[in-house]
Amino acid sequence: MAEDKPRDPEKDKLKIKSAKKMRDIMTAYYIDAKTARDNGKKVAWITSGGPVEALHVMDVIPVYPENHSAMIGATKMGGQLCELAENMGYCADICSYARSDIACATINGGPIGGLPAPDFLVCCNNICGTVMKWYEVQARYFNVPLFIFDTPICHTDFPEETRRYVEKQTVEYITFLEQVCGKKFDFDRMMEVGKLSLQGQRLWQDILDTTMSKPSPMSAFDAFFHMAMIVTLRGTQTAVDYYQELLAEMRERAANKIGVVPHEKYRLLWDNLAIWHKMKWLSEKFAAHDACLVADTYTSAWCSSMKYLDEGDFLKSMVAGYTRIYLNIGVDQMADIIKKMITKYDVDGIVMHSNRSCKPYSLGQYDIRKRIQDEFGLPILMIEADMVDERSFSESQIETRIDAFMEVIKEKKG
Amino acid sequence: MEAIQAFQRVVDDPGGYLKTLKAKRKIIGYCCTYTPEEIIFAAGAHPARLFGTKGAIQRADAHLQSYSCSLVRGVLEDALAGNLDALDGMVFPHTCDSIQRLSDIWRLNISSTWHNDVVLPVKLNTASAQEYLADVLGKFRRELQAWIGAPLTDASLKNSIATYNRLRVLIKRVYELRSASPAIMSGRAVNTMVKGAMIMDRLEAVQQLENLVQALEAGTGQTARSTAKRVILAGSICNHPEIYDIVEKAGAEVVWDELCTGSRFFEGPIAEDGDPLAAIARRYVGRMNCPAKHKDLRSRGETLLHMVQDHTAAGVIFLNFKFCEPHAFDYPYLKEMLQERGIASLLLEIDQELPAAGQLATRIEAFIETI
Numbered sequence: 001m002a003e004d005k006p007r008d009p010e011k012d013k014l015k016i017k018s019a020k021k022m023r024d025i026m027t028a029y030y031i032d033a034k035t036a037r038d039n040g041k042k043v044a045w046i047t048s049g050g051p052v053e054a055l056h057v058m059d060v061i062p063v064y065p066e067n068h069s070a071m072i073g074a075t076k077m078g079g080q081l082c083e084l085a086e087n088m089g090y091c092a093d094i095c096s097y098a099r100s101d102i103a104c105a106t107i108n109g110g111p112i113g114g115l116p117a118p119d120f121l122v123c124c125n126n127i128c129g130t131v132m133k134w135y136e137v138q139a140r141y142f143n144v145p146l147f148i149f150d151t152p153i154c155h156t157d158f159p160e161e162t163r164r165y166v167e168k169q170t171v172e173y174i175t176f177l178e179q180v181c182g183k184k185f186d187f188d189r190m191m192e193v194g195k196l197s198l199q200g201q202r203l204w205q206d207i208l209d210t211t212m213s214k215p216s217p218m219s220a221f222d223a224f225f226h227m228a229m230i231v232t233l234r235g236t237q238t239a240v241d242y243y244q245e246l247l248a249e250m251r252e253r254a255a256n257k258i259g260v261v262p263h264e265k266y267r268l269l270w271d272n273l274a275i276w277h278k279m280k281w282l283s284e285k286f287a288a289h290d291a292c293l294v295a296d297t298y299t300s301a302w303c304s305s306m307k308y309l310d311e312g313d314f315l316k317s318m319v320a321g322y323t324r325i326y327l328n329i330g331v332d333q334m335a336d337i338i339k340k341m342i343t344k345y346d347v348d349g350i351v352m353h354s355n356r357s358c359k360p361y362s363l364g365q366y367d368i369r370k371r372i373q374d375e376f377g378l379p380i381l382m383i384e385a386d387m388v389d390e391r392s393f394s395e396s397q398i399e400t401r402i403d404a405f406m407e408v409i410k411e412k413k414g
Numbered sequence: 415m416e417a418i419q420a421f422q423r424v425v426d427d428p429g430g431y432l433k434t435l436k437a438k439r440k441i442i443g444y445c446c447t448y449t450p451e452e453i454i455f456a457a458g459a460h461p462a463r464l465f466g467t468k469g470a471i472q473r474a475d476a477h478l479q480s481y482s483c484s485l486v487r488g489v490l491e492d493a494l495a496g497n498l499d500a501l502d503g504m505v506f507p508h509t510c511d512s513i514q515r516l517s518d519i520w521r522l523n524i525s526s527t528w529h530n531d532v533v534l535p536v537k538l539n540t541a542s543a544q545e546y547l548a549d550v551l552g553k554f555r556r557e558l559q560a561w562i563g564a565p566l567t568d569a570s571l572k573n574s575i576a577t578y579n580r581l582r583v584l585i586k587r588v589y590e591l592r593s594a595s596p597a598i599m600s601g602r603a604v605n606t607m608v609k610g611a612m613i614m615d616r617l618e619a620v621q622q623l624e625n626l627v628q629a630l631e632a633g634t635g636q637t638a639r640s641t642a643k644r645v646i647l648a649g650s651i652c653n654h655p656e657i658y659d660i661v662e663k664a665g666a667e668v669v670w671d672e673l674c675t676g677s678r679f680f681e682g683p684i685a686e687d688g689d690p691l692a693a694i695a696r697r698y699v700g701r702m703n704c705p706a707k708h709k710d711l712r713s714r715g716e717t718l719l720h721m722v723q724d725h726t727a728a729g730v731i732f733l734n735f736k737f738c739e740p741h742a743f744d745y746p747y748l749k750e751m752l753q754e755r756g757i758a759s760l761l762l763e764i765d766q767e768l769p770a771a772g773q774l775a776t777r778i779e780a781f782i783e784t785i
């Protein structure tokens with residue numbers, strides 16, 4: 001069907017060309033992971049905010065159940081897999097990333113026929129306590145070792161005892177890896193991987209920052225797509241090379257005033273995870289109002305602690321780097337970061353995804369909303385949904401609310 | 415029973431009761447069994463466990479989504495409604511994601527109380543986590559002392575530990591007596607006793623419990639052997655004592671529990687010699703854990719199995735808060751572990767309001783019939 005349609009050069013111009021390469025890289029990555037055992041490599045499952053660099057040092061292939069669950073959501077297989085988890089006894093109120101992963105592991109289903117089984121698990125709770133429970137389930141299921149990298153939440157500050165505790169765990173983590181991999185940790189290699197990780201994070205932030213241009217060369221929906229690399233291939237040359245290319249393309253688009261939303265008039269900020277199963281619908285919905293979601297708090301979280309990282313001593317600096325990320329801080333600090341983003345990206349309003357799945361991200365949103373409204377008087381739309389489980393999405397209701405919200409924005413901005 | 419009535423009074427009107435204590439000392443609220451109450455008590459302050467509101471939740475809806483558990487929402491509701499005006503301070507040990515955010519929301523909205531986060535480790539099974547735990551407790555001691563403005567000595571900590579050990583031994587004694595002959599006291603009364611002891615002045619609670627144990631011990635032997643089926647209640651806290659009534663009406667008895675308002679509160683004595691803070695930390699490490707803390711992969715299940723065996727129970731009723739993730743994640747493996755030994759279980763997910771009484775009774779009765 002699609003091939004029969006005459007190509008629309010105007011629409012073609014809007015498309016981000018690097019996207020194809022991104023797909024190819026991700027496909028190759030998953031093939032590598034699924035054939036790891038044939039190639040004598042180990043596979044580790046790791047949480048999205050986990051210290052992956054050390055795995056690259058050990059030549060272990062890191063696999064991210066969260067990224068996989070996002071794919072499950074994007075391919076609209078979430079509802080079905082979540083239901084399977086519910087039949088296994090997992091209640092429908094727990095995180096749908098966890099539910100779909102737990103279910104998928106038992107049937108090797110989903111968009112890529114399941115993830116390769118792990119040799120061991122690395123769980124860092126800097127994003128939530130949910131992952132600890134989720135990884136306990138998988139450690140029982142696969143009967144493999146689990147390393148918990150415990151990063152105590154920094155409600156207001158980063159206390160000395162926390163720094164000490166996480167520093168000790170860095171050493172324990174390396175010992176753990178040496179044991180499960182049966183080889184020595186190469187500290188020189190760590191230096192290189194650390195540099196690549198930081199380089200990747202810098203590039204990713206630069207890419208996100210191209211959206212300061214008006215019109216914005218990309219949107220948060222594009223960021224949701226391209227973030228897979230900063231999550232899964234952080235610390236590799238592949239990610240650095242790819243992001244260099246993507247950055248060049250975005251800068252060129254910005255220079256040529258090519259906006260991703262053809263007639264960008266309104267600029268919005270997105271809060272919380274993507275609603276993976278409604279990406280296209282939402283992006284078209286907002287574009288129809290000439291609104292572009294130019295920034296978001298989610299994809300930028302992977303460079304939220306860059307300021308603490310030191311490429312000269314990555315291991316030491318990652319103590320703060322992994323503990324003080326967005327989400328592992330107080331609600332007021334999160335609000336402050338959003339306030340800075342409002343000014344930086346010059347946004348006219350905020351769309352907050354109140355995500356039933358993700359409590360650390362969503363509880364506190366009402367207070368953030370209030371603080372921002374008090375200070376900026378910005379219109380804020382709160383959409384209650386779930387990132388993966390499409391069963392709880394009420395399209396018509398949300399559509400009406402988006403329309404009403406855009407009316408307010410239009411009235412305000414003219 | 416007189417003691418139970420005393421506990422009942424404080425459970426019925428905790429706000430009013432705490433006001434009467436307020437004249438004498440600072441009142442510090444908390445909502446988790448990992449709160450180092452012994453330190454608060456040693457500082458001359460009064461630790462008061464909060465259980466959430468009894469009324470409807472309205473004000474909290476401006477801060478917390480409907481998909482958070484009714485404990486978190488209920489505690490905030492009570493605070494916003496002014497039902498906790500007696501509190502001088504609030505302590506938040508790190509528990510789950512919801513409590514973590516409740517702490518932030520509390521700090522930003524309720525300025526009348528001293529606010530302290532005790533950011534415990536989530537794992538308890540490594541040396542570095544235990545050192546960190548000791549560090550965090552030490553810090554809490556220093557901060558509390560600074561706020562109270564009076565020295566918090568090792569001697570007062572040791573006294574406090576002795577009081578808590580006594581309190582816990584007494585509660586456990588009541589559980590043991592009741593496990594031996596359930597008819598001596600209703601399940602509802604047990605629930606009231608534990609909750610009351612977590613609100614009441616601890617010395618007074620010890621006194622009431624001494625009396626209660628004495629009365630129960632004097633009375634045993636006179637009660638006929640119970641023929642009721644024996645079940646165990648597992649979960650976090652039970653805010654709906656009606657459940658005990660329903661179980662009893664259906665011909666069963668809750669003979670033991672795995673609740674924060676139960677065995678998770680009283681299990682595990684604290685060593686009375688050596689460094690008192692280290693001893694408190696050791697109790698957390700050794701005691702049966704809550705699902706928000708990692709000890710290993712199966713110890714919660716094993717604890718539950720032992721309980722079933724020790725108390726010759728025929729089934730387990732899981733009482734989980736709706737929207738509570740730590741407990742929801744554990745349920746399938748616990749259920750499976752029980753099933754493998756032929757032990758039946760029932761899951762009840764409880765929100766602020768109980769489902770229509772008949773509905774709950776039907777489920778519980780059906781379960782009890784099968785065991």
Ligand code: SF4
Binds near residue numbers: 066128273
């Ligand atoms: S969506 Fe939220 S709760 Fe689920 S794994 Fe991610 S951070 Fe944790």
Ligand code: SF4
Binds near residue numbers: 483509510650740741
């Ligand atoms: S009941 Fe569950 S969700 Fe609620 S505070 Fe306790 S552990 Fe957290």
